[in-house]
Amino acid sequence: xxxxxxxxxxxxxxxxxxxxxxxxxxxxxxxxxxxxxxxxxxxxxxxxxxxxxxxxxxxxxxxxxxxxxxxxxxxxxxxxxxxxxxxxxxxxxxxxxxxxxxxxxxxxxxxxxxxx
Amino acid sequence: xxxxxxxxxxxxxxxxxxxxxxxxxxxxxxxxxxxxxxxxxxxxxxxxxxxxxxxxxxxxxxxxxxxxxxxxxxxxxxxxxxxxxxxxxxxxxxxxxxxxxxxxxxxxxxxxxxxx
Numbered sequence: 001x002x003x004x005x006x007x008x009x010x011x012x013x014x015x016x017x018x019x020x021x022x023x024x025x026x027x028x029x030x031x032x033x034x035x036x037x038x039x040x041x042x043x044x045x046x047x048x049x050x051x052x053x054x055x056x057x058x059x060x061x062x063x064x065x066x067x068x069x070x071x072x073x074x075x076x077x078x079x080x081x082x083x084x085x086x087x088x089x090x091x092x093x094x095x096x097x098x099x100x101x102x103x104x105x106x107x108x109x110x111x112x113x114x115x116x
Numbered sequence: 117x118x119x120x121x122x123x124x125x126x127x128x129x130x131x132x133x134x135x136x137x138x139x140x141x142x143x144x145x146x147x148x149x150x151x152x153x154x155x156x157x158x159x160x161x162x163x164x165x166x167x168x169x170x171x172x173x174x175x176x177x178x179x180x181x182x183x184x185x186x187x188x189x190x191x192x193x194x195x196x197x198x199x200x201x202x203x204x205x206x207x208x209x210x211x212x213x214x215x216x217x218x219x220x221x222x223x224x225x226x227x228x229x230x231x232x
Contacts, residue, residue: 041224104161107159109158
């Protein structure tokens with residue numbers, strides 16, 4: 001069974017369009033994330049949600065809006081797509097324990113977004 | 117906590133040992149992590165080390181931590197072609213508001229190529 005799934009796997013679209021990427025986890029985790037990986041493989045966190053509440057909101061354009069309808073889902077909506085948005089977007093999830101354990105994140109397979 | 121440095125490429129012959137090095141910046145990081153990314157896939161947690169430890173061994177993997185120099189290394193013994201992947205080092209940043217866990221900062225990854 002897939003632990004963290006994302007759809008679509010590939011997304012090709014034109015500049016100016018609006019698109020969404022969906023993420024679902026079946027691990028029962030209460031924290032979910034969106035990461036962006038650029039062409040040089042640099043991985044940077046964009047957002048983090050804990051129990052449907054936004055925790056981390058890195059400096060990303062407000063064209064990016066995460067939405068968490070429930071603990072198991074975190075979707076990413078992108079308005080007015082630009083060439084620089086082309087990247088691989090990863091969803092991840094983890095369980096928040098009381099501090100004392102390692103911080104294990106489970107990643108989805110990624111969505112490769114190409115803006116033309 | 118955002119300057120995690122790794123060399124970008126490493127090539128070894130099958131059966132040899134691989135050593136991937138990383139330097140990090142946040143001395144308060146409770147755990148330090150190694151993630152593996154295979155082609156077309158998300159990141160997968162390989163191993164981690166508690167910051168009070170110098171070494172951790174897990175089957176073919178040995179993690180060495182030099183806290184004084186903020187240097188982390190991953191040694192893979194008897195490297196196999198299936199070990200070819202990108203390896204990411206990660207440190208923890210401080211916890212954000214509303215969370216008990218800090219965010220992860222990743223290095224740019226080391227592409228390990230194993231030749232038969």
